Amino acid sequence: MIRKLLFLIFMIMAFLTAGCVKETYNMNKLSNKAHISPTMAISAIKGDISLSDIVKSGDTVVFDQNKSVKIVFKKDSVFNLTLADFISSKNMVEFKDIDYPKGSSGQMVATIKPDFIDFGIEDFLSHITGTFSITDPSIKINYSNSFTDSIVLKLNVTGKRKDKTVNLNWDPFTFLHPAALSDPAVTAFFKIDKINSNLPELLSLPPEKLDYSGTATMSVSGYLPVIGTLTGSIEVEVPLEFRLNNLQFTDTLDNFLKVDENSKDGSLKPENFKFLRVEVTAKNGFPLGASLKMSLYNSITHTITNTVDAAGILEPALVDSTGKVTWVTETSTRIEFTKEFFSSINKADKIIFHFTLNTTGNGSKDVKIYSDYRIAFNAALVVKPDITLK
Amino acid sequence: MILADVSAQNSQVLYYMNLPQNHLLNPALRPSNSLYIGLPVLSGINVNINNNFVNFSDVFMKGQPSDSIISFLHPDYNIDKFLTKIKDKNSLEPDVSVQLFGLGFSVGNSYVFFDINERVDGNIVIPGDLFKLAFKGNEGFVGSKIDLSSLRGDIKYYREFGLGFSKDFTNKLRLGVKGKLLFGITAASIDNKSLGITVNDDYSHVFNADVTANFSAPLKVYMNADQNVDRIVFDDTRFNTGSEIVSFLSGKKNIGMGFDMGATYDISEKLIVSASITDLGFIKWKKDLTNLHAKSQFAFSGLNMLDVVNGTKTINELGQEMLDSLKNSFKVSVSNVAFTTFLPLGVSLGGSYSLTKSFSLGLLSCSRFIGKQVRESLTLSANVNLGNAFSTSLTYTAANHRFDNFGAGLAFRPGIFQFYILADRIPVMWNKLKSDNSAIMLPANWNTINLRLGMNLSFGNRIKKRNDKTMVAVE
Numbered sequence: 007m008i009r010k011l012l013f014l015i016f017m018i019m020a021f022l023t024a025g026c027v028k029e030t031y032n033m034n035k036l037s038n039k040a041h042i043s044p045t046m047a048i049s050a051i052k053g054d055i056s057l058s059d060i061v062k063s064g065d066t067v068v069f070d071q072n073k074s075v076k077i078v079f080k081k082d083s084v085f086n087l088t089l090a091d092f093i094s095s096k097n098m099v100e101f102k103d104i105d106y107p108k109g110s111s112g113q114m115v116a117t118i119k120p121d122f123i124d125f126g127i128e129d130f131l132s133h134i135t136g137t138f139s140i141t142d143p144s145i146k147i148n149y150s151n152s153f154t155d156s157i158v159l160k161l162n163v164t165g166k167r168k169d170k171t172v173n174l175n176w177d178p179f180t181f182l183h184p185a186a187l188s189d190p191a192v193t194a195f196f197k198i199d200k201i202n203s204n205l206p207e208l209l210s211l212p213p214e215k216l217d218y219s220g221t222a223t224m225s226v227s228g229y230l231p232v233i234g235t236l237t238g239s240i241e242v243e244v245p246l247e248f249r250l251n252n253l254q255f256t257d258t259l260d261n262f263l264k265v266d267e268n269s270k271d272g273s274l275k276p277e278n279f280k281f282l283r284v285e286v287t288a289k290n291g292f293p294l295g296a297s298l299k300m301s302l303y304n305s306i307t308h309t310i311t312n313t314v315d316a317a318g319i320l321e322p323a324l325v326d327s328t329g330k331v332t333w334v335t336e337t338s339t340r341i342e343f344t345k346e347f348f349s350s351i352n353k354a355d356k357i358i359f360h361f362t363l364n365t366t367g368n369g370s371k372d373v374k375i376y377s378d379y380r381i382a383f384n385a386a387l388v389v390k391p392d393i394t395l396k
Numbered sequence: 397m398i399l400a401d402v403s404a405q406n407s408q409v410l411y412y413m414n415l416p417q418n419h420l421l422n423p424a425l426r427p428s429n430s431l432y433i434g435l436p437v438l439s440g441i442n443v444n445i446n447n448n449f450v451n452f453s454d455v456f457m458k459g460q461p462s463d464s465i466i467s468f469l470h471p472d473y474n475i476d477k478f479l480t481k482i483k484d485k486n487s488l489e490p491d492v493s494v495q496l497f498g499l500g501f502s503v504g505n506s507y508v509f510f511d512i513n514e515r516v517d518g519n520i521v522i523p524g525d526l527f528k529l530a531f532k533g534n535e536g537f538v539g540s541k542i543d544l545s546s547l548r549g550d551i552k553y554y555r556e557f558g559l560g561f562s563k564d565f566t567n568k569l570r571l572g573v574k575g576k577l578l579f580g581i582t583a584a585s586i587d588n589k590s591l592g593i594t595v596n597d598d599y600s601h602v603f604n605a606d607v608t609a610n611f612s613a614p615l616k617v618y619m620n621a622d623q624n625v626d627r628i629v630f631d632d633t634r635f636n637t638g639s640e641i642v643s644f645l646s647g648k649k650n651i652g653m654g655f656d657m658g659a660t661y662d663i664s665e666k667l668i669v670s671a672s673i674t675d676l677g678f679i680k681w682k683k684d685l686t687n688l689h690a691k692s693q694f695a696f697s698g699l700n701m702l703d704v705v706n707g708t709k710t711i712n713e714l715g716q717e718m719l720d721s722l723k724n725s726f727k728v729s730v731s732n733v734a735f736t737t738f739l740p741l742g743v744s745l746g747g748s749y750s751l752t753k754s755f756s757l758g759l760l761s762c763s764r765f766i767g768k769q770v771r772e773s774l775t776l777s778a779n780v781n782l783g784n785a786f787s788t789s790l791t792y793t794a795a796n797h798r799f800d801n802f803g804a805g806l807a808f809r810p811g812i813f814q815f816y817i818l819a820d821r822i823p824v825m826w827n828k829l830k831s832d833n834s835a836i837m838l839p840a841n842w843n844t845i846n847l848r849l850g851m852n853l854s855f856g857n858r859i860k861k862r863n864d865k866t867m868v869a870v871e
Contacts, residue, residue, distance in 0.1 A: 026824070026826065028457075028825035028827055029453070029835070030828040030829075031456060031458075031827060031828065031829050032463055032830045032831075033831040035464045035465050035467075036456070036832055037459060037470055040469035041470075041471050042530065042531055042535030044529070044531060045532065045536075046533045046534055046535070047533070047534055047538065049601070049696070050535075050698050051698050051699045052600075054701050054702065055701065061700060079837060212402035317424060375778070384600075386598065388599075395469060
């Protein structure tokens with residue numbers, strides 16, 4: 007019995023010891039290709055920024071007590087008319103009698119010579135399409151008048167952008183004046199706004215150039231004035247209440263991503279990447295939305311070789327009927343730069359950027375900007391390199 | 397019982413064999429010869445290489461065409477298949493010991509033994525998350541933590557002087573003890589209190605580290621201008637003369653102690669149970685010390701654009717600040733503080749039942765405690781011991797997440813020479829690697845590679861008195 011058992015044990019041992027060949031590997035045919043391709047993600051930039059962080063309240067940008075924001079432009083002494091500006095033969099029209107000092111009646115006209123203001127934004131505006139509407143701008147003119155006769159200001163202002171023109175269409179204005187020479191000068195103001203003019207339409211062009219001219223007509227009845235001045239300052243006020251509908255900015259730049267194919271640096275060689283992704287998350291408290299599109303363009307063949315589209319990278323916040331934000335909008339966008347994109351880089355000599363801006367409801371309603379609006383965002387890079395091991 | 401990672405610092409096959417070396421597993425065990433002498437190198441070489449995660453076929457595989465070979469990093473190979481093999485804690489444990497001298501002899505019913513061994517023990521644990529991070533990146537960890545807290549490394553080369561004694565205290569109970577004096581020659585050890593990277597949903601990262609790498613080795617550390625470690629080089633100027641080499645290898649400055657104890661108890665003539673605790677000890681490393689310590693917590697959440705918007709900083713300044721902060725956070729300090737390494741404590745519980753006087757069945761449970769990890773194995777064995785002349789054992793061990801570990805041992809004694817060879821896992825399947833005109837055979841399964849072999853000089857056979865107990869009764 008024992009001998010049989012021992013024999014069995016030895017047989018098993020012999021079998022196990024001898025074993026068998028499971029696989030034969032010809033190491034001469036070992037491929038030397040080796041790579042790793044981990045997906046690495048890292049937060050790149052972040053921010054939690056309010057409008058008051060970006061812009062401080064001052065003379066030009068003013069935050070009201072209710073935190074609404076407006077743009078204010080002030081200029082003193084925009085006009086300073088004296089009697090000499092009125093008294094000249096060519097200015098004195100329709101005078102029935104000039105029998106000084108016996109008395110006369112008629113009108114004396116001081117002319118605001120035709121001139122223009124060029125804002126120098128023609129090139130910038132040439133890249134913009136879409137509609138832009140400022141809701142409630144106003145121009146406040148403060149004046150001091152010591153003339154005792156009535157003076158009427160007539161102003162012709164025309165805004166121009168390419169072939170579009172908008173006339174201010176503002177009715178002539180009669181300055182208040184003192185009743186007698188012994189009375190003090192009258193200090194008052196008047197406003198040019200959406201009620202009495204086309205000011206919103208004019209500013210919403212927006213104009214590349216403003217043509218203006220005008221007259222100040224003094225109506226004399228009795229003795230000619232012997233002294234007087236009419237001075238004024240201007241205060242342009244544009245509350246940030248507006249609407250944007252598909253306002254697009256397009257610009258074409260030289261292809262700065264292009265690398266010399268012979269360069270040993272070659273950090274953007276397409277074979278080095280499977281993809282690169284930018285992931286943007288945002289909590290947008292502004293009633294402004296944005297989209298971004300980037301196209302690689304070959305100007306010789308006039309073809310777009312690849313496009314990266316980040317539509318809706320920012321969705322506008324929701325607003326109430328007054329245009330104030332009531333609900334922050336969260337968005338999460340992935341902008342993917344594929345291997346094909348990297349392959350196309352060197353086939354393009356230009357990059358075309360398209361930015362599109364919309365206010366809430368695609369510009370169907372007015373929105374107001376407040377200084378405490380804020381946006382929190384995080385942009386992360388997710389990259390999948392294709393690393394060849396040698 | 398969870399049969400986790402392997403614990404084969406000493407062969408389980410050895411336990412029930414009639415060999416002088418079995419006192420390494422339980423000092424109460426004794427061979428049947430009256431005297432044995434172990435000669436330098438010849439009397440025992442033990443090699444264990446264990447890993448719990450990778451085999452040859454996981455690293456190299458057949459490609460297309462079918463006779464081509466590709467590695468797991470080949471573009472045509474799905475790396476996910478490789479990663480399924482990866483565990484949370486992936487261990488690699490090389491272990492080599494060479495017996496320089498051995499002596500054992502009986503005095504009455506007592507047995508005295510003395511041996512000198514050169515030992516190299518290593519255990520390295522690589523966190524599974526580290527593999528996933530390297531091959532798949534951090535995207536899969538979003539909202540969780542890349543846990544590297546299990547990263548561990550400990551390798552030491554030391555000399556062990558052991559003196560032991562066993563004796564029958566009753567006619568059923570035998571006790572044995574062994575004291576060890578340890579001389580450490582060189583060591584490297586990683587003390588990892590915490591290490592990890594938290595990846596938040598917004599891809600911001602929080603790095604935390606509290607890790608010390610301890611070295612007792614002739615190293616030179618060079619710092620750069622920022623007082624960070626620039627490079628570490630081996631100081632070969634220390635070994636210009638033979639006496640310098642001998643001084644280094646003596647290990648006299650790195651002293652340690654160890655202790656083994658064991659017992660056997662005869663429940664009946666046929667049933668014997670045994671228990672032992674081995675390698676309860678430590679080495680205090682005091683020579684050639686280098687400690688590299690990194691402790692920091694650093695949050696990277698991207699460049700905060702608020703400063704740029706405010707105009708207080710440029711984006712370049714922000715980037716530079718971030719880099720400076722990163723560099724300062726991970727500054728590695730260097731010191732020369734003594735450190736302690738512990739031997740991997742082993743606990744064995746066994747039982748054998750003699751079917752005949754020369755044939756027995758055995759059951760052995762071995763546990764090893766390495767740092768925070770416990771390695772367990774369970775071995776069934778069939779043992780034949782024909783006096784001093786012949787001893788063999790055939791084992792089946794469940795260990796290292798595998799249940800196909802067949803082991804065997806064989807010892808025979810022609811005259812005064814006792815030859816032995818044993819392995820816990822005999823490779824059943826082999827891979828043949830051809831290259832040019834040569835070919836080598838490698839075990840297909842790598843998770844346990846174990847071999848012990850040697851030759852003792854054996855004299856006499858003390859099994860004459862009935863109160864001399866071995867684990868297996870022999871005539």
